Amino acid sequence: MDSYALLLAATLNAGTVLALASLGLLVNEKVGIVNLGAEGMMLCAAIAGFATAVHTGSDVMGFSVGILVGALLAAVFGVLVIWLNTNQFATGLALSLFGTGLSAFVGTAYVQEKLVDRASFAIPYLSDIPWLGVALFRQHPLVYITMALTGAMIWFMYKTRAGLVLRSVGESPESAHALGYPVRFIRLGAVVAGGALCGLAGAYISLIYTPLWAEGMVAGKGWIALALTTFATWRPGRVLLGAYLFGGVTMLQLHLQALGVQIPSQLLNSLPYVATVVVLAVISRNPQWIRINMPASIGKPFYPGS
Amino acid sequence: MTDLQKRSLLKIAALTAVASAALVGCGKKEEPAPVAAPAPAASAPAPKPEPLKIAFAYVGPVGDGGWTFAHDNARKALEKEFGDKISTSFVENVPESADAERVIRDMASQGNKLIFGTTFGYMDPMLKVAADTKGVYFEHATGYKQSENMRTYDTRTYEGAYMAGVIAGKMTKSNVLGVVASVAIPEVLRNINAFTLGAQSSNAKIKTKVVWIGEWFNPPKETEAATSLINGGADILFQNTDSPAVLKTAQEKGKRAFGWDSDMSAYAPKAHLASSAINWAPYYIKATHEVMDGTWKGGGNSWWGVKEGAIDLVSIADDVPAETKAKIDEVKAGLKDGSFAIWKGPIVDNTGKVQIKKDEVADDKFLGGLGFYVKGVEGKVPNGK
Numbered sequence: 001m002d003s004y005a006l007l008l009a010a011t012l013n014a015g016t017v018l019a020l021a022s023l024g025l026l027v028n029e030k031v032g033i034v035n036l037g038a039e040g041m042m043l044c045a046a047i048a049g050f051a052t053a054v055h056t057g058s059d060v061m062g063f064s065v066g067i068l069v070g071a072l073l074a075a076v077f078g079v080l081v082i083w084l085n086t087n088q089f090a091t092g093l094a095l096s097l098f099g100t101g102l103s104a105f106v107g108t109a110y111v112q113e114k115l116v117d118r119a120s121f122a123i124p125y126l127s128d129i130p131w132l133g134v135a136l137f138r139q140h141p142l143v144y145i146t147m148a149l150t151g152a153m154i155w156f157m158y159k160t161r162a163g164l165v166l167r168s169v170g171e172s173p174e175s176a177h178a179l180g181y182p183v184r185f186i187r188l189g190a191v192v193a194g195g196a197l198c199g200l201a202g203a204y205i206s207l208i209y210t211p212l213w214a215e216g217m218v219a220g221k222g223w224i225a226l227a228l229t230t231f232a233t234w235r236p237g238r239v240l241l242g243a244y245l246f247g248g249v250t251m252l253q254l255h256l257q258a259l260g261v262q263i264p265s266q267l268l269n270s271l272p273y274v275a276t277v278v279v280l281a282v283i284s285r286n287p288q289w290i291r292i293n294m295p296a297s298i299g300k301p302f303y304p305g306s
Numbered sequence: 307m308t309d310l311q312k313r314s315l316l317k318i319a320a321l322t323a324v325a326s327a328a329l330v331g332c333g334k335k336e337e338p339a340p341v342a343a344p345a346p347a348a349s350a351p352a353p354k355p356e357p358l359k360i361a362f363a364y365v366g367p368v369g370d371g372g373w374t375f376a377h378d379n380a381r382k383a384l385e386k387e388f389g390d391k392i393s394t395s396f397v398e399n400v401p402e403s404a405d406a407e408r409v410i411r412d413m414a415s416q417g418n419k420l421i422f423g424t425t426f427g428y429m430d431p432m433l434k435v436a437a438d439t440k441g442v443y444f445e446h447a448t449g450y451k452q453s454e455n456m457r458t459y460d461t462r463t464y465e466g467a468y469m470a471g472v473i474a475g476k477m478t479k480s481n482v483l484g485v486v487a488s489v490a491i492p493e494v495l496r497n498i499n500a501f502t503l504g505a506q507s508s509n510a511k512i513k514t515k516v517v518w519i520g521e522w523f524n525p526p527k528e529t530e531a532a533t534s535l536i537n538g539g540a541d542i543l544f545q546n547t548d549s550p551a552v553l554k555t556a557q558e559k560g561k562r563a564f565g566w567d568s569d570m571s572a573y574a575p576k577a578h579l580a581s582s583a584i585n586w587a588p589y590y591i592k593a594t595h596e597v598m599d600g601t602w603k604g605g606g607n608s609w610w611g612v613k614e615g616a617i618d619l620v621s622i623a624d625d626v627p628a629e630t631k632a633k634i635d636e637v638k639a640g641l642k643d644g645s646f647a648i649w650k651g652p653i654v655d656n657t658g659k660v661q662i663k664k665d666e667v668a669d670d671k672f673l674g675g676l677g678f679y680v681k682g683v684e685g686k687v688p689n690g691k
Contacts, residue, residue, distance in 0.1 A: 006537040014530060084316055094323065104367065111369035114573055120558075210525045211558075212573060214549045215367035216399070217525045250527075254534035257517040258484070260684040265490075265518035 007255055008135040014247030016143045017201050021225035022239045024197025031190040032170040032297035036092025037077055039222030040099020041195055042202030045070045047103040049203030050213045054113045063203045070199015071192045078191035082184050085301040104215045115211050140208050153236045170295035173302040231280035233293040242280050249275045361418035362396035363410055365425035366523045372548035372567040377424045380586035387591050402427020407434055414439040420597050443602050445593055448493055452605045459589055462611030464500035465641055466582025468648050469619040469634050470564045471504025473579050474542045475512055476630045484540030485516045486531045486552050490688045492676045494546045499680045500648055501544050506682055514683045515540055525551040536561055553577055571621040580622040588615045612641040654681045
């Protein structure tokens with residue numbers, strides 16, 4: 001019984017990285033911009049955060065620098081894609097490759113470095129509850145922040161005027177422009193915010209999840225986050241669900257292997273991907289629902305003059 | 307801005323991007339070491355001989371702190387040993403696929419006379435390129451196919467695994483050991499088995515749990531695998547993957563673990579029990595000497611271990627009891643003079659079948675094709691690569 005509590009705890013931890021990155025990409029895609037550079041941004045933020053934490057000894061500084069780096073790279077991407085109207089997919093891929101190479105280059109000096117011992121986290125009274133305490137209340141604060149962030153994003157997107165403007169820019173930038181909204185700046189703002197979240201996710205990987213630096217350590221999570229956003233039909237709540245599902249099944253399949261279950265490990269290794277795709281496809285199978293939720297201008301460049 | 311202005315700005319931006327992309331590269335680094343300039347024919351009285359060009363293909367990043375890190379350290383030792391008589395270069399992150407053939411072919415065409423391919427998956431690509439470039443010598447690590455100008459080399463990593471197991475058996479309190487395993491090839495199965503056999507020699511009650519992640523290097527996944535093993539009751543972890551993530555996870559959760567391929571004690575000083583380190587330098591130096599003396603012959607296989615200085619158990623933790631440390635020294639001495647054999651029967655696999663009969667010692671051929679778990683390891687061997 002206790003091992004399932006630990007499994008749930010591990011799920012929350014594993015899902016947080018994906019959730020943060022996916023939420024960032026969601027913000028991007030809600031204004032109609034696809035940022036394929038998630039992997040590159042996360043890697044650069046990971047090395048930036050790690051290097052900062054090594055030099056200053058402070059996690060908070062590490063996270064802040066990670067966020068900044070993610071936002072900065074996203075800003076460059078934003079200017080290219082929004083003002084110069086370069087192809088979003090190509091630019092995003094270029095950002096990904098650039099970020100991967102740059103982080104490897106900067107990171108060669110930090111390979112053998114290590115951080116100060118991570119404190120173990122626990123919420124004072126709640127963590128002593130017999131089963132739930134172990135499962136839910138012994139996480140790094142960022143895990144809870146991510147859940148709060150999802151709630152905040154739902155509130156922002158669907159209950160505030162600013163969120164409405166954001167979504168309208170994503171649906172029809174021409175109409176928003178005709179109404180007098182500064183479409184390009186709104187888009188840039190969303191791209192930078194999205195980049196900041198991806199940066200936070202990257203910093204979390206190198207500071208908390210696997211506190212070391214190894215080249216390419218994000219190992220594809222940026223790409224998974226991209227897919228997750230699409231499969232979750234651009235709804236923040238479903239993104240969080242999908243992220244936890246993916247993280248959960250990943251930990252479950254490893255747990256099953258550790259138990260000695262007689263299913264081929266390759267099949268188990270593919271379970272997270274299969275499960276996430278299946279579940280999200282099922283909840284999103286209503287074609288009306290998909291049409292309503294997909295930002296209409298995704299991937300398309302916007303020319304204010306035309 | 308007008309379309310024309312935008313277009314010229316785009317052109318400049320594109321040129322800058324291409325230039326920086328050419329500099330930074332697509333995540334792969336090619337680092338040619340400074341070549342000792344061959345003396346121009348017109349000047350110097352005694353022309354210096356052209357340095358021997360040696361190239362290395364790595365499957366992971368030099369910064370992995372494990373497998374590739376060990377190879378690169380040996381490459382640096384090679385440079386120290388031979389100075390300006392050789393010039394080395396490497397390409398990292400070469401995938402185990404058709405891409406490898408392109409990279410290795412490129413190396414051969416650039417004048418490299420000795421090429422090291424440091425992972426199993428380069429086997430067929432190297433064989434192909436070797437057939438096409440007869441004057442170049444190919445050394446393939448951990449493989450089993452050879453030809454007239456290609457041979458294989460490997461280290462008896464299972465010896466390090468056995469010694470780690472001896473410590474694990476003594477230090478475990480829960481009697482459950484966990485292994486984070488990579489790809490299901492005989493080499494990894496040997497290591498899991500040797501680890502278990504070593505542990506059983508100090509503690510007959512242990513059992514080993516194995517989690518396969520399907521890759522050699524993936525720190526987040528290694529972390530997850532380590533976590534699930536710890537959640538499953540293991541208090542000592544062993545790995546066959548290339549990064550220190552397992553060690554770090556063990557330290558975080560208050561358990562112990564071993565370093566693998568390189569000395570990983572710096573990553574997790576509290577959790578680190580010992581590291582089974584590979585030293586490729588003696589073999590690389592020997593191969594280079596042979597090429598220089600003209601005595602290099604293809605088709606053979608070198609499988610070096612503790613005896614030849616290729617494997618060692620290093621940085622043993624202070625809290626390991628003195629008697630265990632003495633036992634390790636005994637094993638090392640026994641492996642060096644051939645008086646101790648790890649694979650001496652009776653060895654039974656975990657389905658009950660006798661794999662090695664009583665008093666029989668398994669030969670290298672048997673070990674090369676090993677495909678079972680010894681008794682004490684839980685689960686079924688995956689139908690791996």
